[in-house]
Amino acid sequence: MRLIFDIAFTHVRFRLRQTVVGMLGVATGVGFSIMMASLMEGSQRDFIRQLVDALPHVSVTDERREPPAQPAAEVFDAVVVHGLSTEQLSKGIKNPYATLASLEAWVPGEVAPSVQTKAVARFGGRDTAATVIGIDPKREVHVSQLATQMREGSLEGLFKASNAVIVGDGLAKRIGLRVGNTVTLATADGRAFYGQVVGLFHSGVRQIDESQIYTLVRTAQVLSGRTALVNQIRVRVNDAMQAREVATRIERLTGYKSVSWQEAHEDLLSAFQIRNAIMFMVVGAILLVASFGTYNIVSTITHEKARDIAIMKSLGLREGTVRSIFVLEAGVIGVLGCLFGFVLGYLLCRGLGLIEFKAGFTDATRLPLLYAPQHYLLAGGIALASSLFAGYFPARRAARVHPVEIIRGAS
Amino acid sequence: MSVPLIEVRRASRVLTGEIPTTLVADVDLTVSSGEFTAIIGPSGSGKSSLMYLLGLLDVPTSGDVFVNGRATRDLDDDARADLRLSHLGFVFQFHFLLPEFSARDNIMLPMRALGRIDAAEQGRRADALLDSLGLSAHGHKRPDQLSGGQRQRVAVARALANEPAVLLADEPTGNLDTVSSAQVISILREVAAGEGRAVVIVTHDPGIAAQADRTVTIVDGRLVPDQATSAG
Numbered sequence: 001m002r003l004i005f006d007i008a009f010t011h012v013r014f015r016l017r018q019t020v021v022g023m024l025g026v027a028t029g030v031g032f033s034i035m036m037a038s039l040m041e042g043s044q045r046d047f048i049r050q051l052v053d054a055l056p057h058v059s060v061t062d063e064r065r066e067p068p069a070q071p072a073a074e075v076f077d078a079v080v081v082h083g084l085s086t087e088q089l090s091k092g093i094k095n096p097y098a099t100l101a102s103l104e105a106w107v108p109g110e111v112a113p114s115v116q117t118k119a120v121a122r123f124g125g126r127d128t129a130a131t132v133i134g135i136d137p138k139r140e141v142h143v144s145q146l147a148t149q150m151r152e153g154s155l156e157g158l159f160k161a162s163n164a165v166i167v168g169d170g171l172a173k174r175i176g177l178r179v180g181n182t183v184t185l186a187t188a189d190g191r192a193f194y195g196q197v198v199g200l201f202h203s204g205v206r207q208i209d210e211s212q213i214y215t216l217v218r219t220a221q222v223l224s225g226r227t228a229l230v231n232q233i234r235v236r237v238n239d240a241m242q243a244r245e246v247a248t249r250i251e252r253l254t255g256y257k258s259v260s261w262q263e264a265h266e267d268l269l270s271a272f273q274i275r276n277a278i279m280f281m282v283v284g285a286i287l288l289v290a291s292f293g294t295y296n297i298v299s300t301i302t303h304e305k306a307r308d309i310a311i312m313k314s315l316g317l318r319e320g321t322v323r324s325i326f327v328l329e330a331g332v333i334g335v336l337g338c339l340f341g342f343v344l345g346y347l348l349c350r351g352l353g354l355i356e357f358k359a360g361f362t363d364a365t366r367l368p369l370l371y372a373p374q375h376y377l378l379a380g381g382i383a384l385a386s387s388l389f390a391g392y393f394p395a396r397r398a399a400r401v402h403p404v405e406i407i408r409g410a411s
Numbered sequence: 412m413s414v415p416l417i418e419v420r421r422a423s424r425v426l427t428g429e430i431p432t433t434l435v436a437d438v439d440l441t442v443s444s445g446e447f448t449a450i451i452g453p454s455g456s457g458k459s460s461l462m463y464l465l466g467l468l469d470v471p472t473s474g475d476v477f478v479n480g481r482a483t484r485d486l487d488d489d490a491r492a493d494l495r496l497s498h499l500g501f502v503f504q505f506h507f508l509l510p511e512f513s514a515r516d517n518i519m520l521p522m523r524a525l526g527r528i529d530a531a532e533q534g535r536r537a538d539a540l541l542d543s544l545g546l547s548a549h550g551h552k553r554p555d556q557l558s559g560g561q562r563q564r565v566a567v568a569r570a571l572a573n574e575p576a577v578l579l580a581d582e583p584t585g586n587l588d589t590v591s592s593a594q595v596i597s598i599l600r601e602v603a604a605g606e607g608r609a610v611v612i613v614t615h616d617p618g619i620a621a622q623a624d625r626t627v628t629i630v631d632g633r634l635v636p637d638q639a640t641s642a643g
Contacts, residue, residue, distance in 0.1 A: 013511075312520075403468055
């Protein structure tokens with residue numbers, strides 16, 4: 001084995017220029033693959049984190065997934081129903097506080113009631129559609145990040161007055177609202193309410209910041225015209241990744257539609273999966289291209305060393321031994337390429353991390369990067385495997401050389 | 412007492428193709444210990460082809476080659492390689508030294524491949540071979556730093572590294588001047604004189620052939636009857 005190493009390392013050392021070129025090819029592939037994986041997964045995690053932080057992990061609403069069966073359909077085998085109109089009024093969750101108590105008994109996390117209703121927010125002649133969410137500030141701190149997202153005022157400010165509201169900073173900016181102003185909230189059925197702005201929040205997700213207004217549960221109930229209404233239970237699970245399972249169980253137990261953050265953003269998560277598949281394909285392609293360099297170099301070496309191969313075989317070195325020598329040379333190029341690629345990848349990530357930018361949908365100012373050992377292992381593993389694979393074929397060809405043909409030609 | 416080391420029995424080597432070419436035809440030849448045998452013949456007569464059969468570098472189309480009494484025709488490539496490594500040594504017209512390695516490392520290569528002796532013993536044996544061939548001052552040099560004669564002597568030393576029973580030399584002096592040529596032949600004669608060893612040399616130099624114990628002439632792939640020569 002030592003002999004194989006010695007010959008392989010000697011070949012590589014004496015062909016320094018070729019080795020460096022091959023190694024740089026692999027290093028570039030590995031480096032850019034690491035950078036790409038770091039950027040893709042970093043941005044994905046950052047985006048998911050913002051989604052998870054901005055919303056309750058599970059929203060239990062007063063809706064049902066399937067419309068209830070018509071009573072007549074339960075009695076007769078065949079029923080035709082005409083002229084049904086959809087009920088507009090939000091029914092609310094039945095016995096909401098009993099339901100809350102039952103959930104608190106087993107949900108691994110916190111639960112809080114809320115009331116959601118739609119309204120138009122008007123101020124200074126400008127108006128915009130808004131979702132008014134009635135919350136219990138004492139419970140809300142346990143189910144959302146709202147308290148930490150306050151830019152002005154505080155969550156407890158809602159207790160200052162019965163008409164106190166906390167407004168998303170995007171919405172406030174759109175209609176020119178400031179803390180202390182009074183905003184008119186008008187519902188579709190003609191009710192109007194004058195809310196006093198006691199705070200502004202900023203979740204970082206534009207869609208939320210430009211559309212949501214928080215107030216007390218009781219105030220939202222007044223605005224919706226139903227004093228005992230609770231139409232949403234907000235749940236925060238200790239482990240956000242368990243939200244889907246918790247939501248399924250809640251739905252099974254209560255019958256109400258329970259939507260986890262994963263389900264709410266299924267389209268986005270699917271897009272991430274496609275994006276990851278594209279990333280892996282691109283990374284694979286980069287490393288495959290790099291392996292062509294290794295193939296070329298090992299091919300060249302075996303071509304140049306045809307006489308040496310012939311004499312080694314005539315001396316009595318086995319075919320497998322000769323093959324191992326050249327596969328090992330490809331391995332050396334691959335390993336060196338990986339090591340330099342790791343350094344290059346890290347430096348590229350550091351460099352990217354310094355770039356400032358402004359994205360449309362979040363307020364991040366730096367590219368979110370994830371420094372993960374698995375990126376290095378994955379890129380290095382694929383690169384090394386590609387190198388060995390690329391080196392194998394010229395090595396096999398070299399090992400099959402019939403020494404007599406070469407010796408005759410050389411003599 | 413001489414012992415048969417290689418026996419060629421009715422061996423033929425035919426290149427298949429549109430027009431089959433016979434390189435060696437129905438050859439019977441025995442190489443015994445203590446012999447210095449010269450294979451002579453005109454260019455293209457099959458001298459080298461016969462030597463490749465003797466050295467297990469090629470496989471006869473019919474007939475067989477026995478090394479130490481063992482039939483080799485049906486052996487796989489690895490088994491033939493193992494036999495070459497342990498029983499045979501080769502010297503070619505071109506030295507075929509590995510250019511990146513020193514003379515000493517080149518000599519040690521077959522010993523390392525065989526792995527019968529430890530590294531220290533390999534080094535000692537390489538130094539002894541260098542010394543016996545007058546190359547002790549050149550062991551550290553790479554082939555491109557040696558003269559043609561020195562390279563060929565290193566090639567001889569490499570062929571002797573595993574103490575083979577038979578040393579096969581194909582025109583070993585073809586690229587050498589008269590002095591170097593005489594040195595190499597002298598070394599080969601000493602090897603043949605060693606106990607249990609034999610040397611087979613392919614040459615078309617009558618002067619070298621005249622120094623052999625035995626001359627085998629091959630014409631159009633066929634042997635003409637053995638002629639014993641008086642060793643010069």
